[in-house]
Amino acid sequence: MDYASLETFLAEGKAALAKGPIAMILVEDLVEVESTIRHHLKAGFAAPLVFAPEALTLPGDLAEKIHRIPWNMHAPEALVRAVNPVIAAAPPGTWMYYCFNAEYLFFPFCESRTVRELLAFHTEERRAAMLSYVVDLYAPDLEKNPNAVNLTEAMLDRSGYYALGRPDPENQGHPKERQLNFYGGLRWRFEEHISEKRRKIDRIALFRSAPGLTLRPDHTFSDEEYNTYACPWHHNLTAAIASFRVAKALKYNPGSTYDIPTFRWSNSVPFDWSSQQLMDLGLMEQGQWF
Template sequence: MNQYSDLTSFLKDGAPKLLKGPVALIFAEDEVELDATIRHHIDAGFRHTVVFAMPEFSIAEDVAEQIFRVDYNVRTPTALETAVNGVMRATGDIWIYYCYNAEFLFHPFCEHRTVGEMIAFNVEERRDTVLTYVVDLYTGDLWQNTNAVCIEDAHLDKTGYYALARKDRWNNDLDRQLDFFGGLRWRFEEHIPAPKRRIDRVALFRNKPGLVFLPDHLFNDPEYNTYACPWHHNLTATICSFRTAKALKRNPGSTFDIDTFKWHNSTPFEWHSQQLLDLGLMEPGQWF
């Protein structure tokens, strides 16, 4: 394991080692399913995995040997954009992905195609991003799994997702940009601040000089924020995430209002890309 005592030392001595991508940046807010998150993304085919975590967080030995570990407080208000922009400035023309612990990337046909193969196809389509939708996962039994997380009993919403045109400061529609909503952030929106309700995230992208990652999961290059190129639909991916369910149960303002996350549109999560494709939660574009 390559271990670094803070972000500065990693950007100086570790990031220059990331000569080839794709690189996964995993931000650990706590230890919940941290090992499972790391294993999932290593298995997905990322060339390097960087884990930002508090020093006291434990990581299993078998995965610790395969990662860059950076001591870092992910819970500070600007932790995500500070680290992502730092890695972008310290590396070159590589593909970068970011997520939190208890989040799992699924892309079309991921059971037999690596994330690198997906990127190769995307490059052929002259796309520098893969738009991802954050699909909320939650346990079916909050009495047994009080933190809302259980991989063996994960559920998701099979309907209730929608998109609205993204506006500029003059209230004009932005070209090929949409704000996507749904899942727990929609069903329990009274507990979610309005700026945090979107479920779209440009989580996989190609780094380039001058690119800046913004606090709202967008970039300073408008083309990076589009859902497709001008001539046809592009593939998209899904991040299946326990993060919102976990936060709603951890927050004193919402935990006592929620006895269950299940409703009539809940369905067990099968941990397979075909289910997500069938539900329309991601699409293969022209990739077959």
């Protein structure tokens, strides 16, 4: 269903928020929008909210399965202005998720289990949010794929990932409890082209709505417990978002595109689109879920 604005959706389509999990797909350009929507429908999200420009066209069978909201992702604070009103409108405790186009959610055993099963288990562990690593994908041949996107030949880095303590400015810069900043992938290898505040690869992509909860521009939440990677007593599930977003940006940006003839290096490996590969590489944690 199409809506004239976000305000119209919140007034007329609020029933879509009555039962989660709710997926919000934020469309920055027209690259792989259809595959992004289909991937998340298959994962178990019903009727995603798609924030998209007017130029986007979708097949009829797909258009009828989504709630389409006109949105300009290049406007200031476009992310938080889209997500936070939906959080506020949803019933408290509703599981929600957000991503951008050309991004694909993976979680442990997603080939045989749905996102609803994942979140049911996470809820039983008394967790209200789930850490996700944004894993950069890229095409191996940039002459063949100048926008760096190729789903059938996608590659990722098998090493080069690390974490640092997240300083707490309210506690003399000491690290925050159970919070880390994670780095790696293209943001690490080509950091000279990426501002410092955009180099992290961690994102709290799955979370439960709550009164007063807000998403911040750096992909963290106003409730600090949401930003933790695990509960105090054991490791929890984490997810991964396989993403062409950074590769696209580096090739679209005139300041970096001519400096990068290829994204391939000695630690590039083909992405096999499986949760097992991401777990084997340490990019996803199954916790106590077997």
